[in-house]
Amino acid sequence: RTAICLFTRNLRVHDNPVLRHAARADRVVPVFVFDEGVIRSDYMRPNRTAFLLDCLRDLKHALSELGAGLVVRTGNPAAEVTRLADEVDASEVHIAADVTGFAHAREDSLRKALDARDRTLVVHDAVVTAHAPGHLVPTGNDHFAVFSPYFRRWAETPLRRTVDVPESLRMPKVRVGKLPSRSELCPGETSPDIAKGGESRARELVDEWFDDGIAGYDSGNDDLAADATSRLSPYLHFGCLSPVELVERAGNSEPERAFVRQLAWRDFHHQVLAARPRAAQHDYRPRGDRWREDEESFRAWCEGRTGIPIVDAGMRQLAREGWMHNRTRMITSSFLTKTLGIDWRLGARYFLDLLVDGDIANNNMNWQWTAGTGTDTRPYRVLNPIRQAERYDPNGDYVRRYVPELKELPAKALHDPRRIDPEDLERLGYPAPLVDVDAANARFRAAKVGTSRVS
Numbered sequence: 001r002t003a004i005c006l007f008t009r010n011l012r013v014h015d016n017p018v019l020r021h022a023a024r025a026d027r028v029v030p031v032f033v034f035d036e037g038v039i040r041s042d043y044m045r046p047n048r049t050a051f052l053l054d055c056l057r058d059l060k061h062a063l064s065e066l067g068a069g070l071v072v073r074t075g076n077p078a079a080e081v082t083r084l085a086d087e088v089d090a091s092e093v094h095i096a097a098d099v100t101g102f103a104h105a106r107e108d109s110l111r112k113a114l115d116a117r118d119r120t121l122v123v124h125d126a127v128v129t130a131h132a133p134g135h136l137v138p139t140g141n142d143h144f145a146v147f148s149p150y151f152r153r154w155a156e157t158p159l160r161r162t163v164d165v166p167e168s169l170r171m172p173k174v175r176v177g178k179l180p181s182r183s184e185l186c187p188g189e190t191s192p193d194i195a196k197g198g199e200s201r202a203r204e205l206v207d208e209w210f211d212d213g214i215a216g217y218d219s220g221n222d223d224l225a226a227d228a229t230s231r232l233s234p235y236l237h238f239g240c241l242s243p244v245e246l247v248e249r250a251g252n253s254e255p256e257r258a259f260v261r262q263l264a265w266r267d268f269h270h271q272v273l274a275a276r277p278r279a280a281q282h283d284y285r286p287r288g289d290r291w292r293e294d295e296e297s298f299r300a301w302c303e304g305r306t307g308i309p310i311v312d313a314g315m316r317q318l319a320r321e322g323w324m325h326n327r328t329r330m331i332t333s334s335f336l337t338k339t340l341g342i343d344w345r346l347g348a349r350y351f352l353d354l355l356v357d358g359d360i361a362n363n364n365m366n367w368q369w370t371a372g373t374g375t376d377t378r379p380y381r382v383l384n385p386i387r388q389a390e391r392y393d394p395n396g397d398y399v400r401r402y403v404p405e406l407k408e409l410p411a412k413a414l415h416d417p418r419r420i421d422p423e424d425l426e427r428l429g430y431p432a433p434l435v436d437v438d439a440a441n442a443r444f445r446a447a448k449v450g451t452s453r454v455s
């Protein structure tokens, strides 16, 4: 019996039920297909592509240590995998369940193509997330719309058991194929300081995190200058790490519980998107008013020159590292959608252009959450970026790191452009603020824009 293990967003050998189950066959063929639809789409961006290639090189190495290799194909996944199944006469193909409309369509067409040849598609749950979307549901609905009750259920439901790395793999003779280069897949510059991808790097980071980094997580995760979060998000996005394994490894201390709660947020957004794939683009809860069109302000926001230092620091961190701290993701997205009134989809698109961890579930659902069109239970809340900066970057070191033109200014003046003499701003080469934040936020509240409940 021969089985195919189709890798998608589970690029690891540890705790990988897809690989573990496929490896029960006499022979296994690990494969990754570069989907031509994705390659042609604007989802394929330099930062994520570079990280993905790191992951695949690392996976290929891990598989060769186990006695197999990684077959690489480019094209339509259903067609490529069916052809490969014919070639090696595989009776079954194993794949991880995933949540986007795109992933559902891929799974359906693969199942149809395999069915037609009497081959079986085996879909494994709880590989991409810790708890499978759809398994935890409230009475009368197919998903949880509010986080707190979801989290209660999530925390009391036992996880699946982690699985071992197969001891060895036997792969039949088959043309392996080469990994394409980054420029073949997606030309263009990457951000200068992106993280290195791959399961090996992820496991080093996890060890450091649990040994040391996590200790102050509950109190320090919002401290922008301390940069005290795990930075594991890109590895979770590409599945270099198993969320089940992370939850299992976390103990019961306050910081560990706080960390696990964030992993539950990740599952939460995935189960919303799985139940409502349209929420990737359509407001989850309809918003009554129209968005403002303001190309100039949008460009200033993208380029980190809004004249609001904490917003600019966040946007410049994104451009430099392909990653942004969660607190500044919240500040910059609230600023775009509520203070400036610009459509969240434009912001989400720009984030996806650069984020190495960029994924539709976490990105677009978090954008909906901050825009007040999503699952936030307080959609009228609007952040004041200046007060947020004073609270979460009290010494101004985060802003100084990313907005060096302001580095000589004392913390108080640094965060609040009203305290900086306009002539000084000009001399420092830093733009005047795009808006008066207090006035714009007051307008947002007064308009009582918001949401109506989904029926």
Ligand code: FAD
Residues within 6 Å of the ligand: 221, 229, 230, 231, 232, 233, 234, 236, 237, 259, 262, 263, 265, 266, 267, 269, 324, 325, 326, 327, 329, 330, 333, 351, 355, 357, 358, 359, 360, 362, 363, 364, 366, 367, 370
């Ligand atoms: P940690 O604080 O160490 O948290 C551990 C893990 O928990 C993260 O790696 C992540 O997988 C998960 N997590 C933490 N916070 C959230 C959250 N709010 N929602 C979902 N999962 C969470 N995260 C992404 O992975 N991809 C995205 O594209 C993305 N876009 C975002 C866009 C906006 C507007 C906002 C407000 C948040 C977004 N997030 C996204 C969530 C969060 O900002 C990042 O997961 C987090 O900053 C990653 O850093 P970390 O790994 O150090 O997180």
